[in-house]
Amino acid sequence: MLEDYNSRTKKSKALWKRAVTLFPGGVSHNIRDFGMPSCGSYPPYISRGQGGHIWDVDGNEYIDWWMTHYSLILGHNDPVVKKAISDQVEAGHHFRIPNEPQVKYGEQLKEVVPLLEKMRFTATGSESTMYAVRLARLFTKRKLIGKTLGGWHGGNDALTYHMGHPYSDAPFYNGVSFDYNNRESLDEMLKKHGKDLAGIIVEPVIGAGGGIPPEDDFLVYLREETASRDILLIFDEIITGFRFRFGTAGDKLFGAEPDLLTLGKAAAGGMPLGVYGGREDVMALAAAGAEGGRWVGGGTFSSHPLTMAAGLAVLKRLREKKKEYVRLNKMGDSFRERLNEMLQEMNAPLTGTGYGSITFVSHLTKVLEGPLKTPGQLGALFDHDKQDIFQGYLMQEGVFGYHGLGALSFTHSEEDVEKTLAGISNAVRNMTC
Ligand SMILES: Cc1ncc(COP(=O)(O)O)c(C=O)c1O
Incomplete structure (x- = not known):
């Protein structure tokens, strides 16, 4: 399924093989496999970060939305x-x-x-x-x-x-x-x-x-x-x-x-x-x-x-950067608006939620009418397997995230946003073909 990703991440694969012999589930934090084993794959091992981007040990570049579990609002390597x-x-x-x-x-x-x-x-x-x-x-x-x-x-x-x-x-x-x-x-x-x-x-x-x-x-x-x-x-x-x-x-x-x-x-x-x-x-x-x-x-x-x-x-x-928060929040809000418009046009059972610079994309069991308002509602509709597959495809598109995406930093660019939207569109299409 993730043929392209797997062929480009041989060093990560070798590290993962060693890691599963050492750590339960291969990791020291349960979510750090990023759902990739459900896609028959493994997470990339990251060796470097700069601004809103990271590089894995095989030299592949990703737009980083995970940003160290939302920590790096100033970007990597400030x-x-x-x-x-x-x-x-x-x-x-x-x-x-x-x-x-x-x-x-x-x-x-x-x-x-x-x-x-x-x-x-x-x-x-x-x-x-x-x-x-x-x-x-x-x-x-x-x-x-x-x-x-x-x-x-x-x-x-x-x-x-x-x-x-x-x-x-x-x-x-x-x-x-x-x-x-x-x-x-x-x-x-x-x-x-x-x-x-x-x-x-x-x-x-x-x-x-x-x-x-x-x-x-x-x-x-x-x-x-x-x-x-x-x-x-x-x-x-x-x-x-x-x-x-x-x-x-x-x-x-x-x-x-x-x-x-x-x-x-x-x-x-x-x-x-x-x-x-x-x-x-x-x-x-x-x-x-x-x-x-x-x-x-x-x-x-x-x-x-x-x-x-x-x-x-x-x-x-x-x-x-006090005043720049306004720009960052707007960047996130307009990204989410465009994302949800795009998902609706595709009639895809995914939805983007969040606030300001934070965006989550959840794969649901059916197309949602209206916005998602409570965690109970999400729990009842969440499709775990498809969520993992969606994230796997995003990884293949060079977009790194969890819970379907993550957070923008002051260092992310409009180009990163455009590439992410295109990556999500491709990921959703690849899942359904
Ligand atoms: C809202 C919230 N509270 C607490 C924690 C736990 O923080 P830590 O991972 O530093 O132990 C997290 C971590 O993801 C979190 O998101």
């Missing part, structure tokens, strides 16, 4: 970020003792995101959502956590459930879920469990669960309903933070302020980072010896100097 990292390497790359860049980065984050009255840094987003949830439990003295169907908050035990259709996996412990944008589903969960819920965690724009922005002031409603029941509201802004504007999205774009929030990805331009923070009275429970607290925090690599240095450089660069 010179300012690169220099900040190498300057810090010269000074010593990790001490595991407090360092100055940590304080500077914290000060600057707080200036941009005043909701972070107090914060902590981790090495991953998964840790930061885990600690945010732990703090909600400690603060409210309740055990249960709510999340959205399809919501991916990292691989920690507290939140790794109900991510994929049919959302039937049992939570490891004390978890329930509801369908985003669906007030009835939220009301039902609150009616059943409202008294026991410590916190509800949501991404302002659902990421892995389908690229779904809030509709009809859903976040405002969620804020009101959680506040009236003393349930802590946690916004997971690990994808959305610094993605659509210089700062967070939930409060400024969608009108609702959380009690706690998490950041990661774009906030440190590709270096390993998680941030959790928010209300001072809640965060106080993280301090050693705090009354009513338990152990919150840790991590040999938390507030790593290289990450802190990169984060400072990212904030400097993004501050300079």
Whole structure:
């Protein structure tokens, strides 16, 4: 099926053969096979990136939409970020003792995101959502956590459930879920469990669960309903933070302020980072010896100097580009509009969702009438096998992505957008012939 791709990626094939003998499923993150084994193939092994493009070990070039799981809003190899990292390497790359860049980065984050009255840094987003949830439990003295169907908050035990259709996996412990944008589903969960819920965690724009922005002031409603029941509201802004504007999205774009929030990805331009923070009275429970607290925090690599240095450089660069977010968001919005027009003309059972620079393309079991509005709706219609095949064909077209595509960076060009549209058109045609 992917004859052309397979014949051009011999070195990747050899590496994949070795990898499957070492790692379960051949990878250290389940999605990093990019669905290629379902196409009888393997993922490309990437050796270099520049701007919005990457090259594999065989020298093939791809337009990169994956952008390190949406982290690289400045593109691969940004010179300012690169220099900040190498300057810090010269000074010593990790001490595991407090360092100055940590304080500077914290000060600057707080200036941009005043909701972070107090914060902590981790090495991953998964840790930061885990600690945010732990703090909600400690603060409210309740055990249960709510999340959205399809919501991916990292691989920690507290939140790794109900991510994929049919959302039937049992939570490891004390978890329930509801369908985003669906007030009835939220009301039902609150009616059943409202008294026991410590916190509800949501991404302002659902990421892995389908690229779904809030509709009809859903976040405002969620804020009101959680506040009236003393349930802590946690916004997971690990994808959305610094993605659509210089700062967070939930409060400024969608009108609702959380009690706690998490950041990661774009906030440190590709270096390993998680941030959790928010209300001072809640965060106080993280301090050693705090009354009513338990152990919150840790991590040999938390507030790593290289990450802190990169984060400072990212904030400097993004501050300079503050106004350019408008252009980037428009580029994504108009791309999605044209994409959906094209898919409709082709009568293809695929749909593009997203917000601003983020676009997901989902292969469904039937042609959809009207827009996709909730992760529950996506779960019921998602065609896993065809999705993998679609992505395999996209790879053959030189377009690299997951969840059907990914995110634009400030370095992507209009030409990249045109080539992606042509690539998608070819991929859909190749699938049906
Ligand atoms: C919304 C969201 N939260 C949390 C995480 C987990 O972050 P990490 O992969 O850094 O552990 C991710 C990662 O994809 C994410 O998209």
